[in-house]
Amino acid sequence: MCNNVSAVSKLAMIPTLADLLADPARIAALPSEAVPQLFSELMRLQALLVTRLLATSGKQEVSDSEGDRLLDVTEAAKKLGLSRDALYRNHYPFVVKIGKHRRFSNKGIEKFIRNREGM
Numbered sequence: 001m002c003n004n005v006s007a008v009s010k011l012a013m014i015p016t017l018a019d020l021l022a023d024p025a026r027i028a029a030l031p032s033e034a035v036p037q038l039f040s041e042l043m044r045l046q047a048l049l050v051t052r053l054l055a056t057s058g059k060q061e062v063s064d065s066e067g068d069r070l071l072d073v074t075e076a077a078k079k080l081g082l083s084r085d086a087l088y089r090n091h092y093p094f095v096v097k098i099g100k101h102r103r104f105s106n107k108g109i110e111k112f113i114r115n116r117e118g119m
Contacts, residue, residue, distance in 0.1 A: 076104035
């Protein structure tokens with residue numbers, strides 16, 4: 001029983017992710033038992049944020065700061081004249097992974113096409 005109380009009191013003192021972001025020096029003082037719990041919370045947060053990002057679907061464009069548009073698989077397949085399946089089965093240099101999802105760099109596809117035309 002005393003062991004459980006000790007473990008519970010240690011876990012009660014775990015800082016939140018926000019606390020650690022505000023003061024990264026606190027990471028060094030974390031008990032090793034706390035790391036998996038915090039990492040799990042971080043992965044859950046990442047999944048939620050990726051879901052939110054992808055929730056805009058094809059209606060809004062996803063762009064980076066340089067104006068490159070990220071295409072969904074249907075748009076990329078149409079532009080390349082490939083099947084959606086071919087885009088998932090092969091490794092292309094213009095693939096951008098966002099969590100478990102794939103998007104396709106419009107500029108990367110254009111460069112890929114230009115390089116293929118020269119062959």
